[in-house]
Amino acid sequence: MKEKVIIFSAPSGSGKSTVVQHLLTHFDCFELSVSATSRAPRGVEQHGREYYFITPDEFRALIAEDAFVEHEEVYNGVFYGTLKKEVRRIWDAGHAILFDVDVKGGVNLKRYFGDKALSVFVQAPSVEVLRERLIKRATDSPEFIEERVRKAAEEMTYAPKFDYRLINDDLETCLNEADRVVSAFLAE
Ligand code: ADP
Ligand code: 5GP
Numbered sequence: 605m606k607e608k609v610i611i612f613s614a615p616s617g618s619g620k621s622t623v624v625q626h627l628l629t630h631f632d633c634f635e636l637s638v639s640a641t642s643r644a645p646r647g648v649e650q651h652g653r654e655y656y657f658i659t660p661d662e663f664r665a666l667i668a669e670d671a672f673v674e675h676e677e678v679y680n681g682v683f684y685g686t687l688k689k690e691v692r693r694i695w696d697a698g699h700a701i702l703f704d705v706d707v708k709g710g711v712n713l714k715r716y717f718g719d720k721a722l723s724v725f726v727q728a729p730s731v732e733v734l735r736e737r738l739i740k741r742a743t744d745s746p747e748f749i750e751e752r753v754r755k756a757a758e759e760m761t762y763a764p765k766f767d768y769r770l771i772n773d774d775l776e777t778c779l780n781e782a783d784r785v786v787s788a789f790l791a792e
Contacts, residue, residue, distance in 0.1 A: 605633065605698060605700065605790075606720075607695045607720055608700040608701070608720060608721075608722075608789070608790065609691075609700065609701045609703065609713070609717045609720050609721040609722070610627075610634075610700065610701070610702055610703070610721070610722050610723075610724065610786060610789065611703040611705065611710045611713050611714060611717075611721055611722070611723040611724065612624050612702070612703065612704050612705075612710070612724050612726060613705055613706060613707045613709065613710030613711075613723070613724070613725055613726070613762070613766065614707070614725060614726035614727065614759075615707070615727075615728075615734065615752070615755065615756030615759040615760060616738070616752045616755070616756065617728065617734045617735070617737045617738040617741070617752060617753075617756070618726045618727055618728045618734060618756075618772055619726055619728065619737070619772040619775070619778065620704060620726045621704065622772075622775070623726055623770070623772070623778065623779065623782050624636070624702060624704045626779050626782065627702065627782060627783075627786060628702065630783060631786065631790075633698075633699055633700050633790065634699060634700050634701075634702045635694045635697065635699040635700070635701060635702065636702050636703075636704065637686055637690055637691070637694065637701050637702065637703050638652065638653070638654070638655060638656060638690060639655055639656070639684050639685060639686055639690075640655065640656040640657075640658055640663065640666070640672075640675075640683075640684070640685055640686075640687055640690075641655045641656070641657060641658070641663075641682070641683065641684045641685075642658060642659060642660040642662075642663040642681075642682055642683045642684075643655075643657075643679075643682045644657065645657050656687070656690075660681065660683065663675075663683045663685075664683075666687070667683075667685075671687055671688055671689065672685040672686060672687060672688065673685070673686040673687070673688055673691060673713065673716050674686055674709065674712040674713060674716060676708070676709065676712075686703075686713070700790065706759075707725070707759045707762040708762070710723055710725070710762075710766065711723075711762060711765050711766075714765075714766070714767070721767075722767050722768065722785070722786070722789040723765075723766045723767045723768070724766060724767065724768045724769075724770050724782075724785065725762065725763045725765075725766035725768070725769045725770065726770050726772055727760070727763060727769055727770065727771050727772065728771075728772055728773075729771060729772070729773040731753060731756060731757065733773075734753065734756055735749065735753050738752060738753070768785055770782060770785070
């Protein structure tokens with residue numbers, strides 16, 4: 605298979621993880637890219653599974669070596685990024701790379717990979733529906749949900765920068781559309 609990349613980005617609560625998990629089980633060619641971070645592991649997180657956990661000094665040294673496809677200081681002093689080595693590892697295994705990243709990361713990755721990549725913006729039908737889904741998911745406090753919703757309004761403005769906008773209203777319709785768009789891109 606040709607070297608391919610599919611990037612999924614969305615404001616939190618739009619259904620990005622749901623779509624990505626569906627694709628991972630529905631297609632056997634995908635591997636999820638594991639980012640590197642300079643933050644410490646949380647709870648059950650494992651090196652090489654959720655992230656490659658490295659020290660801030662190691663992270664800075666890798667930046668200096670131009671080892672990253674893209675990286676960002678997401679929080680003060682806390683770095684995140686995709687290693688070129690990770691991209692090579694997945695392609696060499698004969699797999700296509702799946703990215704599950706925030707909207708800024710998605711735009712950066714599309715710029716880097718160009719025609720090798722399909723970038724998809726997952727969008728809830730409205731901000732109100734997005735809020736309801738976050739409340740139902742029950743993983744965040746009410747304050748944090750409101751912060752995510754406020755941030756979503758700004759993140760929505762990134763939608764036109766993506767190759768494809770996937771509206772997640774009825775879930776089955778959305779997953780069928782995701783299958784169709786992804787199959788078409790893989791067949792190119
Ligand atoms: P994200 O990864 O974008 O933050 P999730 O995939 O976690 O979003 O989805 C947010 C919540 O909404 C989850 O609880 C999920 O089960 C639910 N959800 C996703 N898609 C739909 C849909 N089409 N209709 C109703 N609920 C949905
Ligand atoms: P967390 O620490 O909660 O796992 O992630 C914090 C933030 O870092 C999230 O917004 C996530 O999207 C972002 N992030 C994770 N990996 C990467 C990456 O490789 N590049 C960029 N730019 N951001 C990332």
